[in-house]
Amino acid sequence: MTARLLAGLSATVLLPAVLLLLPLLNVAPNRLVTGAPVMAADALGAWLWPAVALAALGPGLLAASRGRTAAGLAGFACLGAFALLLAGLGADATDLIAGKPFPTRARLASGAWAGGFVLIVTLAVAARRTRLPGGGVTAAAVVAGAIECLWMAGALDALSLAVELRARSDTLGAAIGEHLVLALGALLLAAGLTGGLALWRRGRGVVELTVSGVQVVPAVALLGALVAAVSALLSAAPLLRGYGLSALGSAPAVTGIAAYLLLPLWRGQQAARRAAGPGQHDAARALGLTRRQILVTIRLPLGAPDLLGGLRVAAVQALGLATLGALVGAGGLGTLVFDGMAQFAPDLILLGALPVILLSLTVEAALGRLEAALRRRWPR
């Protein structure tokens, strides 16, 4: 009992400490410098105590009690704290840059990022602990809705990330599209290759060795070697240029990314192949099922979760690796990240990085859920 009380107390103190001790905003004269920190008392004003109180209540409740009602209340407290924090910071950013020269930026600082992160994680834990069906999805939708509402109301317009987004909204849309095309293209290529390789029964050992050997090669090196090899080939046989072969662009990127996706897809496929045991095979054959019927009614349903598991790992890797595609001129969200790194502009880096993280997390969560649902539908 004392242990639980202590855990509750320390969890209660965590978020207020983060929010009060770390700077919440940075005000900089332009988009390239870090600027001067603004602490919570100045940044949040009248919003401060409600936000801090809710931020203390959520994790505290969650740590002190394991009940479902407490978890629900904690979830609402976290949501409220998150919305208040965001709205307060947006309002203060507006005040801070009002009357200042145009390039002045009010940027979210360490305290705001750390606080927001802890709030979201707490919310996720709370949503899971309520054990309501679809709790996690609802919580994610409510957070997205809250951000959307604040955005539509113009409450966030003064924050530096929003300023950067307005300056590059069309580039961002195009980059997300390119990123998805790169990842999906690589995934399709790798899936096709894995399917083809599976038909070559004799070479299973060789395939396994090659596919895991590729994983050892660092991605930057593989992409560089691909580009170098193709340009050496082109300088040796310039005729190939006429067929549209070029050393830079999406071709080397898709090939390079696909090479890394072979291992998870191959592993998933091999696990799926072994999913139906000899007993199930014998029973099916004794019932007089044909090979085709065995495949459709027994092997595919039993192997589906393993296949999907491989696909999930591969898809998340593809989205991450596609960021490196910008290195070889294939576009994608990496363009924004690398431009931001070259200019040392934190907002631009974030503008490229946040969509990558969100896309990967969404794919991971969605395919993970599907995999779990399939496992429940066809238990071994």
Place this chain on the structure above:
Amino acid sequence: MRRIPPGLGPLLLGLGLAVASHPAVAALFGHEGASRPLTVGRLAELALNHVTLAATGLAVVTLLGVGLGLVATRARFAPFRGSIDTLAAFAQAVPPVVVVALALPVLGFGGPPTLLALTAYGIMPTLRGTVGALDAVSVEARQSAQAIGLTPAQILAYVELPLAAPGLIETLRTALILAVSVTAVGALAGASTLGTPIVAGLQNQNIAAMFQGALATAALAFLGDGLLLAIGGWLQPDHCLEAV
């Protein structure tokens, strides 16, 4: 027939790639105007930097990952075990390039953002691998150790760790490959590693240097992997029995 010693394949492949990154070999490729191969001295300097950074990162990741894994597998922390896999899966959703990029404004150019990315990206797989390796130790082995009166610390040192050694070596292999790979990405943040000639070569069309960097980075990864595989083979239980 004697078995081929484990790790020989990657070691030979690594040596071959290292030889191929020699300027004399690289000069055969891409003899267009902009290609200037790096000298052996420069390549060695970059390789040394790469090894130092990757080894530092690997040491931090091993200490934290394996240490946390040991803590998480104690009976007292059983309730937290379920969340490790979920956390690890979500931590992998943030690619190393993005971690390097996000650390850049905070830590500046060079080694520090690379080290941070290495640590942030490497800990969860190492933690999960350690937990998996220790979980694979059979309950019977633990219980019999308890029955003959060993203390928990003795059980860990004499039973759990030796039995989990192959799994731990596998985990370290993953961590090592990640370390070499993330260090190469660190070139984007201005760290001077074997990724530097690749990134610079892509920008100024220096095909020969790009080739050298790529081959040398891959060579380093294969050599490290082969070394760990050889150590793992040497630690195999049957080998130890033969030695006794």
